[in-house]
Amino acid sequence: MIKDSNIVIGVTGSIAAYKAVDIANKLTQDGANVDVVMTRSAQEFVTPLTFQTLTRRKVYTSLWDESNEGVVHIDLAQKADVVLIAPATANIIAKLANGYADDLLTDVVLATRSPVVIAPAMNVNMYENAITQENIQKLKDRGFIFIEPVEGRLACGVYGKGKLAETHHILGIIRTVIGRSGDMAGKKVVITAGGTREPIDPVRFISNRSSGKMGHALAEAARDRGALVTLITASTMDYPAGMDIIPVNTADEMCAEVVKACKDADALMMTAAVSDYKPSNVAKQKIKKSDQELDLHLSKNTDILSQVKEDMIKIGFAAESNDIIRNAIEKLHKKELDLIVANDITQDAWGFGSEYNKVTLIDGNENINELPIMTKRKVSDVICDWLVSNPKWTK
Numbered sequence: 001m002i003k004d005s006n007i008v009i010g011v012t013g014s015i016a017a018y019k020a021v022d023i024a025n026k027l028t029q030d031g032a033n034v035d036v037v038m039t040r041s042a043q044e045f046v047t048p049l050t051f052q053t054l055t056r057r058k059v060y061t062s063l064w065d066e067s068n069e070g071v072v073h074i075d076l077a078q079k080a081d082v083v084l085i086a087p088a089t090a091n092i093i094a095k096l097a098n099g100y101a102d103d104l105l106t107d108v109v110l111a112t113r114s115p116v117v118i119a120p121a122m123n124v125n126m127y128e129n130a131i132t133q134e135n136i137q138k139l140k141d142r143g144f145i146f147i148e149p150v151e152g153r154l155a156c157g158v159y160g161k162g163k164l165a166e167t168h169h170i171l172g173i174i175r176t177v178i179g180r181s182g183d184m185a186g187k188k189v190v191i192t193a194g195g196t197r198e199p200i201d202p203v204r205f206i207s208n209r210s211s212g213k214m215g216h217a218l219a220e221a222a223r224d225r226g227a228l229v230t231l232i233t234a235s236t237m238d239y240p241a242g243m244d245i246i247p248v249n250t251a252d253e254m255c256a257e258v259v260k261a262c263k264d265a266d267a268l269m270m271t272a273a274v275s276d277y278k279p280s281n282v283a284k285q286k287i288k289k290s291d292q293e294l295d296l297h298l299s300k301n302t303d304i305l306s307q308v309k310e311d312m313i314k315i316g317f318a319a320e321s322n323d324i325i326r327n328a329i330e331k332l333h334k335k336e337l338d339l340i341v342a343n344d345i346t347q348d349a350w351g352f353g354s355e356y357n358k359v360t361l362i363d364g365n366e367n368i369n370e371l372p373i374m375t376k377r378k379v380s381d382v383i384c385d386w387l388v389s390n391p392k393w394t395k
């Protein structure tokens with residue numbers, strides 16, 4: 001969805017303006033047409049040439065530039081699929097809250113009917129100032145989307161809330177906004193990810209090699225196509241933006257959250273590597289080393305899929321080291337799945353922790369589609385393609 005989309009990025013006079021360079025660059029690399037509009041103050045921090053080189057497009061710096069073609073503020077406002085202001089100063093927020101139209105960026109925002117996303121960055125006192133907060137609230141009430149700044153050490157030397165949100169978070173929100181009209185729009189999908197951790201004592205646990213990359217990639221793919229994603233994750237990776245995140249540790253926690261989230265869902269995709277067993281007794285205190293051998297008794301965890309009673313599309317993953325297809329087909333039927341994604345975990349070039357995966361899709365009629373090695377994101381797109389073409393999905 002991001003490919004060929006038209007994104008206007010407004011850059012204002014914050015020290016965080018250099019971070020907008022990375023945002024513009026990443027969106028351009030993803031295939032978006034990025035038009036950068038800079039305020040006069042922004043140009044004190046970063047040159048238009050930097051953005052022009054990376055976006056390979058003209059950078060707009062003034063309403064009155066004679067090289068502007070057409071009625072520049074209206075043209076930019078109309079063609080934008082989304083307007084992002086990052087970083088947004090206290091000043092631009094105040095001007096927008098009061099309907100100012102005294103430069104190119106304010107004119108574009110007033111003239112657009114597309115979503116406007118604002119990522120503030122400023123000193124903590126400026127951010128917490130009641131006037132700024134009132135302005136933010138006013139804009140939120142009018143449908144502007146805010147990406148909250150984060151806490152940290154600010155450029156002015158103080159610690160507090162005011163740092164521009166992380167680039168990956170801002171990009172996730174932009175993808176969510178652009179994906180709203182995608183082919184999964186309005187559908188709710190529940191996705192599990194990561195390897196669960198079953199405690200032995202307060203410091204030790206049993207887990208597995210699943211990183212959560214496959215599940216997070218799948219969640220991002222569904223989000224980018226408009227799905228309302230609930231990601232129930234045991235992964236320690238950064239969480240994707242633009243979805244409900246439910247962090248969990250154990251299989252029991254994951255099971256309870258999946259059952260709750262599936263109540264009104266259209267599809268469940270179980271990529272998590274859920275521990276089949278857990279220690280029967282969890283020691284309250286750290287188990288001390290001794291000269292004795294230590295026996296650990298394990299009990300079976302509940303099978304999560306067996307607890308999900310709702311009729312929805314269910315996709316499972318099978319990580320196998322032998323008889324991959326045979327074992328996957330057995331699991332497909334046993335768990336009454338609509339699709340199983342089988343992967344061979346014996347190769348280090350793909351699978352656990354890798355950006356790549358090599359999988360075979362097997363549907364309920366045992367149709368087998370063996371895919372070549374692909375990025376986990378590409379595999380996710382193929383799974384979403386399968387999902388949206390399934391008759392149960394459109395029902």
Ligand SMILES: Cc1cc2nc3c(=O)[nH]c(=O)nc-3n(C[C@H](O)[C@H](O)[C@H](O)COP(=O)(O)O)c2cc1C
Nearest residue numbers: 012013014015039041042089090091092121122123
């Ligand atoms: C070194 C420096 C850093 C600044 N950083 C910020 C900032 O992070 N956020 C902010 O709201 N204003 C910041 N300002 C103040 C703005 O640049 C100033 O309010 C300006 O009028 C904003 O104009 P604009 O909103 O049209 O870009 C900074 C000013 C200076 C001199």
